[in-house]
Amino acid sequence: MVRTAVAFSPGHISGYFRRVEGAGPEKTGSVGAGVVISEGVRSTVEPARETSVRVVRQGHVSAGSPLIEYALERLGVAARVTTECRLPIGAGFGLSAAALLATLTAVNHLFDLGLSTEEVAARAHEAEVLHRTGLGDVAASRSGGVVCRKGPGIHAEITRIYPREPLYAVSLGALPTASVLSSAEAMERIAAAFPDRCPRDLPDFCRLSRGFAEKSGLIAPEVRRVLEACDAERVPASMTMLGNGVFACGGAAEQVLSPFGEVYTLRVARRGAYLIEVKP
Ligand SMILES: Nc1ncnc2c1ncn2[C@@H]1O[C@H](COP(=O)(O)OP(=O)(O)O)[C@@H](O)[C@H]1O
Numbered sequence: 001m002v003r004t005a006v007a008f009s010p011g012h013i014s015g016y017f018r019r020v021e022g023a024g025p026e027k028t029g030s031v032g033a034g035v036v037i038s039e040g041v042r043s044t045v046e047p048a049r050e051t052s053v054r055v056v057r058q059g060h061v062s063a064g065s066p067l068i069e070y071a072l073e074r075l076g077v078a079a080r081v082t083t084e085c086r087l088p089i090g091a092g093f094g095l096s097a098a099a100l101l102a103t104l105t106a107v108n109h110l111f112d113l114g115l116s117t118e119e120v121a122a123r124a125h126e127a128e129v130l131h132r133t134g135l136g137d138v139a140a141s142r143s144g145g146v147v148c149r150k151g152p153g154i155h156a157e158i159t160r161i162y163p164r165e166p167l168y169a170v171s172l173g174a175l176p177t178a179s180v181l182s183s184a185e186a187m188e189r190i191a192a193a194f195p196d197r198c199p200r201d202l203p204d205f206c207r208l209s210r211g212f213a214e215k216s217g218l219i220a221p222e223v224r225r226v227l228e229a230c231d232a233e234r235v236p237a238s239m240t241m242l243g244n245g246v247f248a249c250g251g252a253a254e255q256v257l258s259p260f261g262e263v264y265t266l267r268v269a270r271r272g273a274y275l276i277e278v279k280p
């Protein structure tokens with residue numbers, strides 16, 4: 001029987017952020033706030049002569065993930081990797097970071113690399129920053145909660161609160177993170193829109209995020225239509241950063257979002273990436 005390791009990492013919806021440029025990827029990242037969510041990525045790995053990645057979502061399989069291939073090469077290992085997720089990729093659910101954290105957690109155990117969880121996160125963060133697929137998602141998804149990141153990278157001070165009520169989200173499509181992070185103009189608008197405080201609770205998080213989204217200039221017309229429907233019913237809502245999607249909180253949110261697509265009911269995650277099993 002082939003030795004196999006399986007791990008899971010929660011995703012993360014960023015509500016507002018500001019890029020922080022440091023000397024090297026370790027000190028580069030973002031400050032901001034988001035919600036670590038119960039949905040994420042499950043990764044199954046087994047040793048192989050060459051690395052290959054299969055990405056499975058709703059019965060659809062695609063091949064390759066430059067991000068994961070890079071991270072495994074840096075570790076000097078080769079594995080057959082299968083990632084599985086329910087949420088859409090590239091839609092602002094932090095799945096690139098979750099895929100990295102889940103895969104590296106599994107690989108660490110599969111090959112007995114002896115990396116600490118901090119070292120696993122450092123390598124995932126480096127891959128994210130270099131590929132421009134995220135800035136703060138790895139730091140957030142190392143643990144659970146509604147997070148407020150006060151510095152860049154995985155060693156920064158982060159506060160976490162754990163509300164029990166769910167968050168609801170719909171996706172209207174992808175918004176490649178790299179396209180926004182590579183635009184100097186977008187980065188300037190984003191920096192100017194940043195609300196300089198942490199959220200008190202989930203509704204406060206939604207409101208602070210909405211103020212940021214409005215000022216950032218990132219709201220596409222189809223996202224605007226969903227936000228207007230939420231406003232009409234007084235449902236606090238904002239845009240998933242960075243994706244063409246909306247998250248909303250409160251009892252009425254599910255019904256208001258449902259005409260616009262599949263509504264995901266998301267719990268605030270209680271913990272970060274973890275190993276599920278190693279066999280045999
Ligand atoms: N579940 C996954 N499995 C493997 N690679 C993934 C996964 N999710 C994202 N990625 C990688 O990250 C890239 C998308 O990054 P990004 O736009 O930041 O997505 P997200 O908003 O979901 O984090 C994909 O092209 C892919 O290379």
Ligand SMILES: CC(C)(COP(=O)(O)O)[C@@H](O)C(=O)O
Pocket residue numbers: 012014016017029030032034090091092093094095096097133134135136137177241242243
């Ligand atoms: C907003 C983003 C830069 C990207 O998030 P995603 O598109 O989910 O990968 C995030 O990493 C952050 O720093 O807050």
